[in-house]
Amino acid sequence: MFKRFYFVLALGAALACNAAPSKPAKVNGSLNLEPTENQSNAVKAVASLISQYNYKKVALNDSLSLIIYDHFLKSMDEGRVYLLASDIADFDKYKTRFDDDIKSGNLSNVFYMFNVFQKRYSDKINYSLAQLNKEFDFKKNETFAYDREKLPWASQAQLDAYWTQRVKFDLINLQLAKPDEAKNKETLKKRYENLISQNNKLESDDVFQLFMDDFTEAIDPHTNYFNQFNKAQFKLEMSRSLEGIGATLSEKNEYVIIQSLVAGGPADKTHQVNAGDRIVAVAQGKTGEFQDIVGWRTSNAIKLIRGAKGTVVRLKLLPEGKAVSDPTKTVEIVREKIVLNDQRAQKSIQNYQQNGKTVKIGIINIPAFYVDFDAARSGVADYPSTTRDVKLLLDSLKKENVDGIVIDLRTNGGGSLTEAISLTGLFIKDGPVVQVRDTKNEVEVDKDEDPGIAYAGPLAVLVDRFSASASEIFAGAIQDYGRGVILGTQTYGKGTVQTQIDLNRYINSTLGNRINSIVGNVTGRNNATPEIDYGQLNLTIAKFYRISGGSTQHKGVIPDIQFPSSIPLDKYGEDTDPSALPFDVIAKSQYTKVADINTVLPQLSQLHQARMKNSVVYKNLLADIEEYKKKAAENTMMLNIDVLKKQRDEDEQKSFDRNNALRVAMGRPALKKGEAKPKKEDLDALKLEAGQILVDYIGIATDKVAKAHTPAMR
Numbered sequence: 264m265f266k267r268f269y270f271v272l273a274l275g276a277a278l279a280c281n282a283a284p285s286k287p288a289k290v291n292g293s294l295n296l297e298p299t300e301n302q303s304n305a306v307k308a309v310a311s312l313i314s315q316y317n318y319k320k321v322a323l324n325d326s327l328s329l330i331i332y333d334h335f336l337k338s339m340d341e342g343r344v345y346l347l348a349s350d351i352a353d354f355d356k357y358k359t360r361f362d363d364d365i366k367s368g369n370l371s372n373v374f375y376m377f378n379v380f381q382k383r384y385s386d387k388i389n390y391s392l393a394q395l396n397k398e399f400d401f402k403k404n405e406t407f408a409y410d411r412e413k414l415p416w417a418s419q420a421q422l423d424a425y426w427t428q429r430v431k432f433d434l435i436n437l438q439l440a441k442p443d444e445a446k447n448k449e450t451l452k453k454r455y456e457n458l459i460s461q462n463n464k465l466e467s468d469d470v471f472q473l474f475m476d477d478f479t480e481a482i483d484p485h486t487n488y489f490n491q492f493n494k495a496q497f498k499l500e501m502s503r504s505l506e507g508i509g510a511t512l513s514e515k516n517e518y519v520i521i522q523s524l525v526a527g528g529p530a531d532k533t534h535q536v537n538a539g540d541r542i543v544a545v546a547q548g549k550t551g552e553f554q555d556i557v558g559w560r561t562s563n564a565i566k567l568i569r570g571a572k573g574t575v576v577r578l579k580l581l582p583e584g585k586a587v588s589d590p591t592k593t594v595e596i597v598r599e600k601i602v603l604n605d606q607r608a609q610k611s612i613q614n615y616q617q618n619g620k621t622v623k624i625g626i627i628n629i630p631a632f633y634v635d636f637d638a639a640r641s642g643v644a645d646y647p648s649t650t651r652d653v654k655l656l657l658d659s660l661k662k663e664n665v666d667g668i669v670i671d672l673r674t675n676g677g678g679s680l681t682e683a684i685s686l687t688g689l690f691i692k693d694g695p696v697v698q699v700r701d702t703k704n705e706v707e708v709d710k711d712e713d714p715g716i717a718y719a720g721p722l723a724v725l726v727d728r729f730s731a732s733a734s735e736i737f738a739g740a741i742q743d744y745g746r747g748v749i750l751g752t753q754t755y756g757k758g759t760v761q762t763q764i765d766l767n768r769y770i771n772s773t774l775g776n777r778i779n780s781i782v783g784n785v786t787g788r789n790n791a792t793p794e795i796d797y798g799q800l801n802l803t804i805a806k807f808y809r810i811s812g813g814s815t816q817h818k819g820v821i822p823d824i825q826f827p828s829s830i831p832l833d834k835y836g837e838d839t840d841p842s843a844l845p846f847d848v849i850a851k852s853q854y855t856k857v858a859d860i861n862t863v864l865p866q867l868s869q870l871h872q873a874r875m876k877n878s879v880v881y882k883n884l885l886a887d888i889e890e891y892k893k894k895a896a897e898n899t900m901m902l903n904i905d906v907l908k909k910q911r912d913e914d915e916q917k918s919f920d921r922n923n924a925l926r927v928a929m930g931r932p933a934l935k936k937g938e939a940k941p942k943k944e945d946l947d948a949l950k951l952e953a954g955q956i957l958v959d960y961i962g963i964a965t966d967k968v969a970k971a972h973t974p975a976m977r
Contacts, residue, residue: 296374296381302471303368305797308770309475309488310365318702318759318803319483319844327481328362330842334477335361335376341412341515344425345383348416353379365478370471377470385462387426392455394430395448401904407432409587410898428902432587435904439911440590450555458558468492469560479800484840485759486803491796492562507569508576508596510536512561518542518581519556519564523729526630526674527607528599534942535594538674538729538830539583542568543591546577553579572600584891586900589911607633607647610656612665613951615958622961624954625660627653628671632678632686632733649678650685657689657718667721667957670737671950673751677732680760684709687740689717690747695852697736698808699760706808708852721964722747723957725950726822728830731755735815736807742820743811745858748867748960749820750953752828756837758816759844760805766797806844812851816844823860824868824956826949827881827888831895863963870959871952879928880948883921890917 314323321327336354340346357372364372407428408414417425430451437447468490475488509528513520518541521530530536544553545567556564568576576598579591608629615622629649638646660668684696688711695708724738724747735754741747807815817837837843875881901907923933929946 295378296465296467296470298370298374298471299467301795301797302370302467304770305471305488305766306365306370306475306478307368308766308797309479309800312764312769312800312802313479313482313486316702316802316804317482317486318805319486321482323362323366325359325362328359330481331361331365331478332358334480335373335474338473338477339377339380340383342517343411343414343416344422344429345387346380346416347383347422348418350379350383351416361478370474373474374467374470377473381462381465385459387422388455388458388462390423390426391430392452394427395452395455399431399434399444401431401435401438401902403903404906405431405902406899407902408899413898431902432900435902435907436587438904439908454555454557457555461558461560461563464563465560481842483759483803483842483844484837485757485761485801487801489799489801491798494796494799507598508536509599510568512542512565512568514561517558519559519561521580523676524674529596530594533594533596535592536578536580536596537582541581541583542578543581544579546579548575549577549595551577553577570598572598574598584894586894586897586911586914589914608649608652608656610660612660612663613954615955617958617962622667622958623663623665624957625656625663625665625668626671626950626954627656627660627668629653629675629686631675632680632682632737634679634682649682650689653686654689654717661718665720667723667954667961668718669723669725669950669953669957670747671725671953672730672734672738673725673727674729675731675734676729676755677734677757680709680733680736683733683736684711685713687711687737688713688715690719690722690741691744691857692716694744694854695810696740698810698812698849698852699805700808700849701805706849708810721957721961723953723960724749725953726751726754726820728752728755728828728832728835730820731757732815735820736809738820739809739811739815742823742860743809743856744854745856745860748824748860748864748956749822750824750956751822751826751949752830753821753825753832753836754815754819755835756815756817756819756843756846758807758814758819758837759803760807761801762804764800764802766800767795770797803844808849810852810854812848814846814848817846823864824871826952827885829884829888829891831891863960866963867956867959871956874952874955879924883925883928884948886921 310323313321332354336346336351354376357376360372364370405428408425409429409432411417411425433451433454434444434447437450438444441447472488472490472493475490479486479488508530509525510530511522511524513522521536521538521540521542523538524531524536542564543557544555545564546553547567547570554567556567568578570576574597575595577593577595579593581587581589581591608627610628611626613624613626615624632649633647634649635643635647639648657668680697687696691711693711693714695710697709698706699709700706722741724741726734726738726749730738730751731754735756735758738749738754742749809815819837833839919936925946925948927933929948929951931944931946934940
């Protein structure tokens with residue numbers, strides 16, 4: 264069995280970027296990329312491993328081919344602004360061929376489709392360049408459907424019309440920032456020329472990685488292939504030892520997107536960078552000129568963003584939910600070496616007033632489930648470990664006489680399974696924590712064997728949509744035991760286990776070798792480094808289940824008291840991915856509940872709702888969520904500079920007023936226009952409310968104890 268080698272992979276562990284040594288030829292001014300024999304061998308190996316050993320048994324047939332085909336089209340042209348309707352009609356014959364192509368290692372059809380796309384892409388950017396010679400009427404009322412994702416594939420004439428408007432749209436955005444048409448046209452000219460230059464640098468392995476992403480995504484969201492470059496990136500991310508800003512990047516609709524942040528990393532410390540932000544431009548140092556990166560490949564953007572420790576990089580960001588015509592914000596970040604120590608658990612204390620008394624609530628933020636195995640094996644006394652660190656924090660908080668503790672797992676994407684189990688053990692006597700079912704349907708129950716309890720007092724766990732994997736194991740166990748109150752929003756639902764397979768070892772080994780000899784030990788290497796690197800496969804091999812029997816997969820953990828989510832639940836989470844494994848139930852483990860939280864939930868919920876009904880903070884949060892939904896639903900705009908400026912100014916004022924109302928409601932002074940926010944200011948209203956709910960819980964429990972010891976009246 265290879266269960267003991269698993270690591271619960273955190274969400275967004277690897278950077279999505281590509282590079283390869285192949286040298287493509289040009290045909291008629293466009294790239295003519297061709298697959299290699301190594302790629303053929305790699306796709307056959309991945310298909311074989313998935314067919315034999317993936318937890319989700321999926322037949323590689325015509326039905327799956329259709330899904331892979333749709334994913335591949337979307338990856339190339341999600342906005343439907345490059346490929347023609349006639350191209351799609353031509354591609355139609357490949358819809359049910361990909362399954363056979365993958366089995367045989369034939370990538371010619373994949374590369375044909377991509378080469379057509381590349382030609383269309385080049386044509387549209389050159390067309391855009393030509394439009395810059397025209398005069399534009401910025402006062403004309405003209406409706407621009409900038410989001411074509413749900414529209415039919417278009418003809419040449421329709422796309423020409425789209426790109427004429429798109430150039431005007433790009434120009435208006437620059438005009439809104441600085442009304443110098445000649446200079447703005449030159450800026451756009453450089454942007455478009457840069458896109459063509461990058462397009463000409465694409466290589467064979469870029470196409471292969473793109474297709475393999477779509478192939479593995481059709482199987483399940485967490486079975487992934489990494490080419491040689493991405494394999495190295497994955498290991499850097501997992502080792503937490505690269506120098507940069509501490510963010511995972513991806514691409515969507517011409518933008519490089521902040522996919523996730525490393526908790527405690529440089530970007531996270533600014534409190535100005537968020538998952539979903541679009542990076543518009545990058546500048547080096549405090550005074551360097553901004554380089555526009557709209558339309559760039561992620562790998563090229565990373566080269567600008569990553570840099571030596573101690574150096575400064577500035578990013579122009581367009582926050583998620585903001586219209587593309589809205590102004591960007593500039594964030595200055597000092598690059599650091601991203602190491603595990605930056606992500607260690609931290610504590611704080613929040614005081615509350617109840618019935619004339621001060622109630623002290625300790626808050627422990629756990630950004631990841633981490634452990635430094637190498638340091639532990641080397642005998643380092645204070646090696647990083649979530650459980651060890653939290654134990655020390657608990658001891659410290661008990662000495663400070665806190666009345667209750669909140670464990671904050673928001674944005675905690677997971678980490679070490681063993682740490683999730685041992686951390687749970689700090690709050691329960693002993694017993695099962697999680698169940699794991701493998702591909703043979705054999706179930707293993709992982710237990711806390713230590714009868715000691717580090718903290719037995721009132722407990723709450725705060726989660727959000729980005730709490731995943733190991734976070735869900737911990738929160739689910741605390742909920743099943745009735746050990747604490749779970750607060751926040753439905754978690755991500757990542758309840759699968761992956762192992763990492765070095766394809767060099769698989770492909771170069773005897774075909775009949777058992778998979779046990781190649782999985783699990785990621786660091787195992789032959790002494791000789793092979794000249795050919797086939798990449799790495801992260802393969803889903805098992806599934807997590809709560810001790811109550813339900814899976815954490817797909818459904819996640821549903822909080823006892825739910826908060827509104829600023830993270831759109833319909834865009835993020837396992838249940839938004841059609842290829843995700845389903846929720847199901849197995850037999851429950853044998854365990855004894857500590858308490859029945861359900862007896863106090865109605866009262867806690869009533870007190871919470873009463874506070875929220877008149878809370879300015881809560882109303883602002885709901886208003887922000889509604890504003891985001893409204894912006895996200897928009898797909899057209901008026902190409903009139905006066906209309907757009909008025910709309911932008913109104914949105915800015917509305918946001919400014921709401922932020923000031925929030926500050927005042929939380930006892931902070933209102934800011935003046937242009938005044939910067941204090942850097943270390945904590946305006947986390949949901950964290951404060953989580954502490955208040957725990958205060959209510961303590962009060963209810965105290966009342967029950969008091970009543971139980973009050974003599975009956977005679």
